[in-house]
Amino acid sequence: MATFAHVRCSFLPPVPQNFADLGISETLVLDLMLRRMVIEGFSSMTGLSRSIRVALPIVDAVFKHMRQQQLVEIKGMSGNDYQFVLSAAGKQLAGERFQVSQYAGACPVSLNEYHAATKAQSARISVDRRILRQAFSDLVVSDKMLDQMGPAIISQTSIFVYGPTGNGKTSLAERMLRVYQDAVMIPYAVEVDNQIISVFDPVVHHPIEHNDPDVDPRWILCKRPCIVVGGELIPSMLELRLDESSGIYAAPLQMKANNGILLIDDFGRQLMSPRDLLNRWIVPLDRRVDYLTLRYGIKFQIPFELMVVFSTNLEPADLADEAFLRRIHNKIYVEAVDGAAFDQIFSRVVQARNIQAEPDSAEYLRKLCLREGRTELRACYPADICNILLAIGRYEGRPPQMTKPELERAAALYFARS
Template sequence: MSKFHYPEPPKSVEETGLSMSFLINLVAKVMYERGTLTPLLISEEIKLSKLICRQLIKEMTRLLMVEAQGLESEDIKSDIRYSLTDAGRKVAMEAMLASQYVGPAPVTLDAFNAQIKEQSIHAEEIHRDALVEAAKHLVLPKGMMAQLGPAANSGRSVLLYGEPGNGKTSLAQALGDAFSDTVYFPYALLVGNQIIKFFDETLHEVVEQDPDMRPLDARWVPCRRPVVIAGGELTLSMLDLSFDENSRFYEAPMHFKALCGVFVLDDFGRQVATPQAFLNRWIVPLEKGFDILSLHTGRKFTVPFDQLVVFSSNMFPEELGDGASLRRIYFKIYVPCPTREDFLQIFEDACHDLGFEWRPNVVGDFFTKEYEEKQHITSGAHPRFLLQHIDAYCRYEDVPREITQENLEIASRNITAGKRKVAAQ
């Protein structure tokens, strides 16, 4: 049951917030691609009610854009099929030149902004039990939960930093998984007569609408709060709207699709642009809670910047930007390397996952020799890495798949390049 108000189905063209001419052009493009259709089939394509689609067909008939092609079947309840006339095809082709977008009718920018404000990330509080459940698969250092919880409830920005392989990305994912609200996103929105695709099935997890709830405007999709992760491939240009010159419509940027959820900038500091450049780009959004996007026409418009932004980095804060920029990152949480106790627990969990017999004495001796005596830095990623290499080695040699000192030493040669001596205190 959603605790948020959400858009109800419009009952008329006027209630959609879109003009009659815009919707007629959209229907014409649908029929141009799909051929002869009934109002019900058109309704399923553009996500507006059959009643509104009948209004549109009625007007298109008056304009000589469509003509009836008889009943869909002999059933008395069957629907009338319609096809485009020559005049209708001409309108459709002209509309295609302006934009090849064919799909659900968009929502207005005002409606979009109002819904995002209604379901703000600040509207949901995370309590200890929820975060513990979301992170139960992780071995966390003592005191970490006390830092993560307030960061999640801030709905602002967090820096997770420390040595690689210690679960910073997994922690960020757990923060997102701790949220449980259902929020609503549109398939697309209309800004200055330009269409921006928003809903992304690869990023937005759809949830079933409770059948006992009042109807939802089908142009909106019920979803979990998103967790969107971008890594070293992220560029500054990817933070802007993407306009396709051929299709003539826009794709929303990744951080925009993370609205009301969590946006994780992983491997922060490994992008082509400097960390300072990203922080400069986000100074206003992080401080003021809104972003400014631009259309290729030159029009600029304001959208909410309503999300928990998590920067995950192997670099220390002072290496990432100046004081003014770092001030916009509200929480800075150091993720330490695992202790001996934590390392053994991670190793035991990995053994259960990968089907190895857990041999604590063997692994304990390996830890003493490899990490304590040689003063190598521990990593939460090493146990699973070592077991995977042992598995590969044992299968190759056709020997029992087990944890031995010899097998651990052979496997550890593959992580030698990633080891660094602990700095003198």
Template structure:
């Protein structure tokens, strides 16, 4: 990760997003009703009894002043009882009564979610609009700084920069090994950030878990006290770097729908919702186990309307925001994957090519230095004039790393210094490329 770029971009917080996640001072300001919060509190006490108000506030990500009236009502209903403070002086503790335990089990049977309090879908929609990737400003300076240590064609940068700036979908294509995946995964660093991500959203009375530590990485030093009413943002949100969600040949259509865990009775958000305000990379397009036509058609409405449609098991159909840098990447012929009508809907088509000899050798020397292998211009000349013609002179960016990795293996096995030689590069070449003349 380019630390300097990330620090620079992360300082540019969205003022609208910050304002829209102010800490709630009352239950009304959360948008949640008393009965929902009461059920969630009972479920938490069922998992871990004898909790202080401070601890419950941390578990539900709601200030104590918001929870206290709910606790008082539950006490009046004989569902929760208070117990004296322990010797540590940590304050009054709360536990379930038999009646409260029955109510908690009933709540769990209806919805198994037991985490931080969710935010309303309408509030989340407004936040996504304020943090939209279309509001990010990407300049030539930004993209040149990001790739300053990368051997990359200037014409390619001139295509990628405006594509990211537009916030529209991209279609990346080119031969395998041409650097598509590596370059594309860096592009999320160009997006202004960070952004707020809720732990969960509430649709009707159903909770959908959204925050995923695999994709949502909190900004360093984000920890805060949810009980404090005067500092920080609404603790139901986490301040994160913009998410980068990548999926490839394993992608199936059901991964783009809500996932319901039958045993835990919980909903999990699909990949595209987790990628909101960030980047979703569909890698290796055409290698999925399903029809690529079905996969591409799945995105037509979301790309045009900037919203996606999901379904709950009970049949409720609802819209969610569709805001991300959507990138399709393939090493197949784009015209064999999509018709012209679909490709017109893609804002930018960017082709990756093989390298010319000069940038290839520059990359070769760069990788030699990184891997601690002593370069030899004569060996490089031998490789370029004697070996590459046998493979059609296709100079791919992946070759230096792969071939030099094999050279390193060879030298370590033979007990030799990490140094290029005609013998070691020939051995690496024969092991890297398929030698059909040696078969049979």
């Protein structure tokens, strides 16, 4: 396992120097070079090598064939580097290749290499209560809760987090990523049957800078991903999506989340029905593989090497049958907070918001929260009420006040009348 700026990584592919090691056909590399040359106009060997992220010997081998086929015109030299443009024949061929696909980014990796890399980077977690306490230090979490989460995280299988709303289920799930102490290599793209699937997504993948020239640049070092999806989840997000205009496939959510966490938030309230989602993932959750299909019917296997976390305030039995729940090995109930935890949360929130509170404010807020038939304290109440106090202060052009009348005013705005 290597270290970049104190970040460990278990998979470090060497830079391929020939097509056998590259695992990608010369035709596909030729297509990439043609498209890059159209975009760049005036090209060089080192420039193309940098653009498509392959070694110079591979670019040189393709370039020689391009010269033999009179696809390029050499315009000069810069040191030992050719400067060239596409010939008329080259422009015609490039135009034809653009009709098939407009992908002109990093050379993809093979599906076999993607399988091997994902397997090699499977998370191997070693945590105890102390480590978890540190990971969740910004939350008020009981030892009982930590002792449930520890074995669940170590197992690296699926987790069902459920319980009444407003008690931190999503916050807990999102912070699970903090227990990982390493990074992973994610490919820019994967090739399947000469089709290119874009995997790296800067929206969900967070790169870590490294400058190791001996590592295959078709891979990018990233933090382990944590993708959160809520009510917007629809079936198409779990399948390959082909952009008709560019001819490029986008990887589904679970492929982007490989070697990390996929959090299904508010499970049961998606546009996609729970039954459809559960039926779609019975095999992946059980066998750790998934199957995707290209537009023209070619089906292939990808690794399902991720931890899926379902978070819901609905009863598990109302969402899934026993066969599916059996495949979710860890079920964690997040209960309502007690008075001591409520006061601790209140103290943290007041300090963070810089609100001056009267000595008995926490106790009085507890009483307000349990009026009108409400029987449970929720972890979200202190922050929500304090946010209302801040808004009242801004509205009236003064600092926020935490007095009994102000707390009653905020509570009246917050709680619906029964």
